[in-house]
Amino acid sequence: MASxxxxTQILLRGLVDDAGLFPPASLSILQAVERHRSDRIVAHPMLTHRLLCPERRWPELLARVxxxxxxxxxxxxxxERGFAADPPESGPGIRITHYExxxxxxxxxxxxxxxxxxxxxxxxxxxFFEFDALPEPSDLAGAPAFGRTSGWPAAVAMLGGARPLGVKIRCGGPRASMFPGVSDLADALxxxxxxxxPFTAAGLQHAVRHTDPRTGFTHHGYLNVLLATAAALSADRGAVAAALACTDGARLAAGAAAVSSGDARRARDLFTRFGARSTGDPVRDAEGLGLLGSWEI
Known part of the structure; x- marks a missing residue:
């Protein structure tokens, strides 16, 4: 009988989408399909085995498969098109799971x-909708960047009761402006x-919050966001911010182990997945922190 x-495994199962077709990986369609097929064979539980594809490359993917x-x-x-009236549909050998x-x-x-x-x-x-959050009433003439304003609550509230519509939270990217601060991200969660x-996340890669010495950008960790989401269930803003700001991997791992199974499921009902340019890095990080348990292979 399976144990x-x-x-922690509930938090991690089916968490990582394959975003290898996007920068900075920018794989070719051939490389992306081959990696996808290899990942399906290995079948690691952390992976969704779902390939994120830009709309402009969809015909190329259909032709390749x-x-x-x-x-x-x-x-x-x-x-430029947003959620058009006629988004692409599934094709032979390809099933569309969601849109962003x-x-x-x-x-x-x-x-x-x-x-x-x-x-x-x-x-x-x-x-999942990625949007520019609403400006403050005193700054209605402004054009705020995504995730950089306290307008998050009003924007997310519009989707309340409209599952399966959700939001896409951008946690990083090639520019400093694409990294929300702890306070902004806490507002979103x-x-x-x-x-x-429900939400998906973009710009996550590694488990723990860290500063990239090459760029000076401070990256959010997916384990930080998982624990912050669990803390958000009880509306504890201090605990949410503390989880997001933590740079101690051992402490985060202990925090994950302390989450109840019920709260882990509720957290994952909100934080559904994130897209990673490498499908190996998130798994290696989790293994290095001792999070995988019986999943270690």
Whole structure:
């Protein structure tokens, strides 16, 4: 009989999407498909075995697979089109699992209203919206960057009660402006927990918060975000911020082990997955911290 999963394993199972088609990895379609197939053979529990594909490369992916799947993929829609009326559909050998799209706050409200009324059919798939958060009333003339304003709660609230619509939280990227601070990220997680809005994350790679000596950018860790999401369930802002700011891997690992199985499941119902340019780094980090338990291979 298989042993029951630990809370840490519940937190980690099916967490990592393959974002190798995006910078800085920018794999070719051939490289991405071959890695995807290799990962499916290994079948590590941390991986979703889901390939994130930019909409502009979707025809290329269809041509490469050409019925030789199976491949699970998510389509990241072009920023200029947002969530169009006719997003790409599954093809021979490829199943679309979800969509990711950019949206203005007013578009977000309209999408949620259409979904609730039954006029927006997403075919049972989740749609994650990345958006510029609402400006403060005193700064309505401004154009705030994503995640850099306290407008997060109002923006996320628009999607309350509209599952499977969710949000995409950008935690990093090639520019400093793409890294939200601890306070901004805490706002986002607390808002998602309050309104029961699922989210995916972009810009995560390693388990623990750290500063890249090459760029000077401080990167959020996926283990930090997992524990912060668990803390957000009880609306404890101090605990959320502390989890996000922690740079001690051993302390974070101990914190993961202390999460109850129920809270681990609830946290993962909110923090559904993140896209990583390498499907190996997140697993190696978890193994190095002793998080995998019986999954170690």
């Amino acid at each position: 029951e999963e630990t809370a 050409n019925g030789g799947g199976p491949i699970d993929a998510a389509v990241v829609l072009d920023a 799209a950019r949206a203005l706050p007013e578009d977000l409200r309209m999408a949620a209203d259409l979904f609730r009324s039954g006029d927006l059919d997403v075919g049972g798939r989740t749609v 607390l808002a998602c927990a309050e309104h029961d809005v």
